[in-house]
Amino acid sequence: MTHLWWARRDLRLHDNPALIDAQADGPAAAVFAWTPALHFWSGRRRAHLARTLWSLRDSTGGALAVRRGEAADVVLAAAQEADAGVVLAAREFSPAGVAQQEAVAAALEAEGRELRFVGSPYAVAPGRVTKGDGTPYRVFTPFRDAWRQHGWRQPADAADPRGFVPLDSDVDLDQHAAHGDAEDPLLEPHEFREQRVLDALESWIDDALIHYDDERDRPDLDSTSRLSVPLAFGQVHPRTVLALTAPKRSDGSRVFESEIAWRDFHADTLWHEPQARRESLSRVMLEEDWVTGREADQAFVAWRDGRTGFPLVDAGMRQLAQTGWMHNRVRMVVASFLIKDLRIPWQRGADHFRRTLVDYDHAQNQLNWQWVAGTGRDASPFFRIFNPEAQLDRHDPQRRYVQRWVPELDTPDYPGPMVDHKAERETTLALHRRAKDRG
Ligand SMILES: Cc1cc2nc3c(=O)[nH]c(=O)nc-3n(C[C@H](O)[C@H](O)[C@H](O)COP(=O)(O)OP(=O)(O)OC[C@H]3O[C@@H](n4cnc5c(N)ncnc54)[C@H](O)[C@@H]3O)c2cc1C
Numbered sequence: 132m133t134h135l136w137w138a139r140r141d142l143r144l145h146d147n148p149a150l151i152d153a154q155a156d157g158p159a160a161a162v163f164a165w166t167p168a169l170h171f172w173s174g175r176r177r178a179h180l181a182r183t184l185w186s187l188r189d190s191t192g193g194a195l196a197v198r199r200g201e202a203a204d205v206v207l208a209a210a211q212e213a214d215a216g217v218v219l220a221a222r223e224f225s226p227a228g229v230a231q232q233e234a235v236a237a238a239l240e241a242e243g244r245e246l247r248f249v250g251s252p253y254a255v256a257p258g259r260v261t262k263g264d265g266t267p268y269r270v271f272t273p274f275r276d277a278w279r280q281h282g283w284r285q286p287a288d289a290a291d292p293r294g295f296v297p298l299d300s301d302v303d304l305d306q307h308a309a310h311g312d313a314e315d316p317l318l319e320p321h322e323f324r325e326q327r328v329l330d331a332l333e334s335w336i337d338d339a340l341i342h343y344d345d346e347r348d349r350p351d352l353d354s355t356s357r358l359s360v361p362l363a364f365g366q367v368h369p370r371t372v373l374a375l376t377a378p379k380r381s382d383g384s385r386v387f388e389s390e391i392a393w394r395d396f397h398a399d400t401l402w403h404e405p406q407a408r409r410e411s412l413s414r415v416m417l418e419e420d421w422v423t424g425r426e427a428d429q430a431f432v433a434w435r436d437g438r439t440g441f442p443l444v445d446a447g448m449r450q451l452a453q454t455g456w457m458h459n460r461v462r463m464v465v466a467s468f469l470i471k472d473l474r475i476p477w478q479r480g481a482d483h484f485r486r487t488l489v490d491y492d493h494a495q496n497q498l499n500w501q502w503v504a505g506t507g508r509d510a511s512p513f514f515r516i517f518n519p520e521a522q523l524d525r526h527d528p529q530r531r532y533v534q535r536w537v538p539e540l541d542t543p544d545y546p547g548p549m550v551d552h553k554a555e556r557e558t559t560l561a562l563h564r565r566a567k568d569r570g
Contacts, residue, residue, distance in 0.1 A: 132156065133296055135215035137206050137235065138163040138195065139223060140252050141365035142187050143325050146286035149249040153219040154294045160213035161295055162196045164205035165302045168227075173486045175455045178311025181304040182323035183364050188304075190325065194295030197302040202231050203238040209298055210244050221365075222248040224257040224402045225493045252362075253395045254283045254369040257402035260395075267403045271509045274399070275392040286371045318453045321360045321489055328361045329371075336375055343383035347390075350446075350458035351532040356387070359490035360456070362394070369394065397498035400508050408497050409478060411506035415513045417569065420562040422474045430473045433549055434465070435483055437537070440548040441519040443527065444468045446536035453536075455489035460526050466503040467517040472555045474562075477504040513563050516556050 136153035138161055144150065153159035163184055169177060188195040198205045210218055218239060223232055236246040251257075260277045261267055268274035312320075322328055339346070339354045346354045361367045369391050376384045401407055422430065433439050437448035447461035457465070462484075469480045477500040484500070485491050501507030505515070527533055530540075539545050 132217075133213045133215050134159050135206070135210050135213050135218045136161040137202075137209075137218050137220040137246075138187070139221055139228075139365070140363070141221045141250070141368070142183050143366050143368070144187070144190055144290040144292060145325065145329065146288075146368045146371045147221075147250075147290055148287045149219040149221050150290045151287050152247070152249050154291055158294045158296045159219075160196075160209060160215060160298050161191060161194060162198060162205060162209035162298060164202040165197055165199050166202055166205075166231075167200075173491075174311035174313075174315025175317055175487075175489055176311075176491060178308045178315070179321055179323060179360070179455075179489050180364065181307035181311065182320065183366060185304040185308070186324045188300070190292050191295045192293065192297075194297040195300075196298035197300045197304060199302055201234070203234040206235045206246075207238045207242070207244075210239060211242075212298060213296060216244050218244065218246050219249055220246060221250045221252060222256065224251065224253075224398055226401075226405045226408060227493070250368075252365055252368070253398055254278075254373055254391060255281050255395055257395070257399040260399065267399060268396075269508045271393065271396050274396050275389060278392050278395060279388075283370050283373065286368070286374050317455050317489075321455065323366075325366050328366045332356065332358065332367065332372065332375065336379065340376060340379055340387060341381050341383045344381075344386040345383075347386065348460045348526050350461050351527045351529065353458070355459065357456070359492075359495075363490045363492045363495075394495060396509075398494045400498055401494040404508075407501060407507070408493065411477070411504065412501060412508060413506050414566060415505050416474070416559075416562050417566045420474070420566070421476050427473075427475055430549070431469075431475055431479060434469050434473060434475075434480075438546055438549075439468065440546040441468065441552075442530070442533040442537055442540055443519050443523040446533040449536040451484075451487050455487060457488075458532075460522070461532075462499070463503055464517045464519055464522050466500055468519055470504050471513075471516045471559045472519075472550055472552060474555075474559060477501065477506070514560060516559065518552060518556075520552070 134153040136150045136159050141147055184197050196209060206218060223229060239246050255278050260274060260281050322331060335356050342354060346352050358372060373388060373391060376387055404412060437445035439445055443461060444465050447457050447465045451457040466480055469475050470477050481496055481500040484496050498507055502510045505511055505513030534540055
């Protein structure tokens with residue numbers, strides 16, 4: 132009997148255990164649900180998804196079906212058509228992913244079919260790494276140590292690109308890519324072909340991994356892996372990444388592994404605390420002390436458009452607008468500036484990142500914002516307020532990064548600082564103390 136692979140955030144043929152299992156008894160059918168929710172995605176992310184699906188379908192000899200509709204309807208119809216009693220898929224852990232897979236499982240079950248989960252988008256799935264008493268870790272370092280001890284499997288074999296039963300599609304991927312590009316253009320598209328992503332990863336490991344511990348905080352050197360986009364779409368699995376980096380055994384590879392552990396830590400936090408998607412996990416300021424109304428709107432627009440007068444903040448926001456990606460150090464600086472200099476709640480910044488990042492990932496984005504805001508699990512303390520000038524001196528010493536993204540920097544067209552950082556810092560800390568005193 133044919134099995135059906137339900138493609139989700141795992142758009143790859145390599146190291147894909149759900150797909151391997153779907154092909155275990157012969158050629159598999161494969162379907163991706165182009166759901167109505169995708170119309171709320173930014174144009175840039177939708178265009179990237181369309182290209183990634185186009186490439187994956189190409190790799191399956193055109194067999195992968197991409198169909199419009201809610202996942203439960205699309206997967207059920209494809210299972211009926213392929214006469215598949217078993218549907219294989221990677222398990223999701225975000226609130227939306229869980230709701231979706233529950234609906235699919237119920238629709239299949241009503242007809243005597245089964246949704247079987249194999250694997251997840253993580254090295255170690257959320258909920259697996261716990262303290263001795265079974266409760267989740269709240270602090271990252273012991274989580275990471277237990278995560279390393281738990282370990283992960285070796286990558287699975289590559290799926291057979293000829294091992295597919297073709298199903299028809301009803302989504303025009305070329306058109307979606309073209310529309311997304313037209314409505315929300317980027318300087319250049321991100322890589323969307325699986326093999327090129329893997330080749331780029333191997334070159335990066337050869338050239339840059341060894342310097343990762345020293346250079347990862349330097350936006351001017353641009354020497355990080357750029358894996359966040361392929362990881363967000365599942366074009367590569369973290370297990371594959373770790374299998375390639377771990378044998379290198381350098382400080383670079385240890386620090387890099389730690390960053391992959393942060394990815395699993397944030398997913399674990401959201402799994403245990405789904406309210407973290409919108410709500411702060413702890414309070415850092417009184418509700419009435421956040422800036423609101425017209426003043427907040429004007430400040431937000433200056434931040435969004437990269438016109439704050441702080442070169443590192445502006446460079447980051449422009450890199451984001453033009454490329455759909457921003458260096459991690461700069462993400463921390465711009466987020467700190469919005470929350471602690473402008474006193475705008477983190478949720479508004481997180482929403483802007485959702486609209487502009489191509490690597491947008493619900494767990495990573497919301498929990499990283501909470502980390503900077505000092506409201507998450509094992510977050511940066513609220514009193515740690517990044518000084519955007521000192522960060523610039525330290526991490527972009529020759530000002531190459533800021534000059535690249537803010538070409539008018541040293542001309543009269545560039546605005547002066549929109550706030551006095553030192554004064555805002557004092558005010559914010561005083562308001563924080565007030566909130567703490569109130570308990
Ligand atoms: C406010 C804010 C919002 C963010 N939003 C997102 C998001 O929506 N999607 C996203 O993938 N990352 C997000 N990050 C984390 C991080 O900035 C990016 O993963 C990283 O910059 C991607 O570049 P890279 O792949 O070259 O990273 P590298 O430095 O090469 O790291 C390798 C991988 O490790 C993981 N990683 C690195 N740093 C972090 C981190 N702080 N938290 C979790 N995982 C990490 C990522 O999967 C990354 O691809 C956010 C960080 C901040 C401060």
